[in-house]
Amino acid sequence: MFKRLPGDEARNLVTTTPDTAVVFRPAVVQTPAILTLIIFAWRVLTGCVRLLWRHPVAVLLALTPVVLTLVYGWRTALLLLAPAPTGMLAWALTDRHDFVRLIGLRVLAWWRLVWVYRRHWQSVMVVSGLGRHLWGRDYLPQLGKVTCTAWADLVTVRMLKGQSVKDWADRLDHLAQGFGAASCRVAVIRGGRLQLTFPRTDPLAVPLDALPLPDVPTVGPVEIGKQEDGRPWRLKVHGTHVLVAGATGAGKGSIIWSTIRALLPAVRADLVEIWALDPKLMELSYGRALFGERYAATPEECADLLDQAVTVMQERAARFAGVLRSHTPTVEDPFILVVVDEVAFLTAYQADRQLKQRISAALATLTTQGRAVGIGVMAALQDPRKEVMNIRNLFPDKIALRLDESEQVDMVLGDGARDRGALADHISPVPERGAGVGYVRLEASPDPVRVRAAYVSDTDIRDMAAAFAAGRDAA
Structure with missing residues (x-):
């Protein structure tokens, strides 16, 4: 009477009245617990390796106090580690410009990469239409390096095969809103790679007074x-x-x-x-x-x-x-x-x-x-x-x-x-x-x-x- 269906049988069909729509009871495959634990452990291991590969300095800074404390005790660890932050603080107070350029902007770039871009990358790409979901798998543009300047984030991206710069240019508003920026600009670095600029502040918001007259005559620039x-x-x-x-x-x-x-x-x-x-x-x-x-x-x-x-x-x-x-x-x-x-x-x-x-x-x-x-x-x-x-x-x-x-x-x-x-x-x-x-x-x-x-x-x-x-x- 009923046609046999993949993953189910006619005896598994459930209905209450003749005019009620047929309800299919899907087949349930029970996965052994040991296989689930192996998959979970593999994902944890690959995640740790990926974290170490992408952020070796951050991992080293986080593990060093723990290792020193376990080996030598907390007092010795404190004595060994105290000079580093003290020196960094002194550097920041005495030469703020170089400290921000060499350390501050690098730390900010790492934080923006982890907390803003990598965290929201998949959802922004899919919702904006720059990513594709085909046959149960997400195909996303590859997020590259994030560099911070005093006023903006510079994000490098590898486009999907078959994408064009216009595909990204048409979605600048989506990208800006998705990553919490006021605007977004796109520029081509080389074939297949783009640089997205997300301003954090507007350095041109304040009017500029007239510049002083040049000391030396010049015709430009x-x-x-x-x-x-x-x-x-x-x-x-x-x-x-x-x-x-x-x-x-x-x-x-x-x-x-x-x-x-x-x-x-x-x-x-x-x-x-x-x-x-x-x-x-x-x-x-x-x-x-x-x-x-x-x-x-x-x-x-x-x-x-x-x-x-x-x-x-x-x-x-x-x-x-x-x-x-x-x-x-x-x-x-x-x-x-x-x-x-x-x-x-x-x-x-x-x-x-x-x-x-x-x-x-x-x-x-x-x-x-x-x-x-x-x-x-x-x-x-x-x-x-x-x-x-x-x-x-x-x-x-x-x-x-x-x-x-x-x-x-x-x-x-x-x-x-x-x-x-x-x-x-x-x-x-x-x-x-x-x-x-x-x-x-x-x-x-x-x-x-x-x-x-x-x-x-x-x-x-x-x-x-x-x-x-x-x-x-x-x-």
């Missing part, structure tokens, strides 16, 4: 702020072009004025000229004395100044042809930085079509041919769409400050930048927390770097202009 890892942010302006994009109040002025401030000693030495285009009549007008005759405000003046820059570029190119391949700033041929505030007003929103075409053509000419002869362009805009700024790909170095939409991040920094952790659309709109904070993607590196530019106040700008004018008069 110039220091204009700080990177997330604590190192100075040095922006290359000579030999490249820089595009700065950000919403209103994102801090574009901080980048522009910090760059001008860092170049000011070179301007005094006649090694640099700054040509300013200020169609809004708001940002660059504060330091008009710094630019002299190289300042333009109306669209007509901006077009004339750009045409003049093109003329200088072509004259230099004719002189350098066959003689020089790269420019070295001199008094006769200084480096020229053309600063354009709100370039979209000149290239997209300008009502005069003829002026618009002149300006667009001049900017395209400068960005394609100006680097080799010592003319650079730094342009700032709010809307990075292609129809607004159709030459944005001619800028090798790009900076994305706070943006309104996630799609705009890739428009500014290039495809895949947001997947690699450039969350410019998540930057806080509160000026104290987010003004001047952004992500930089350089020509030589596809990975974005989080930075913050120093804030140059109106008073700082006026003092710079007054000091510059006084120096010119004295000379």
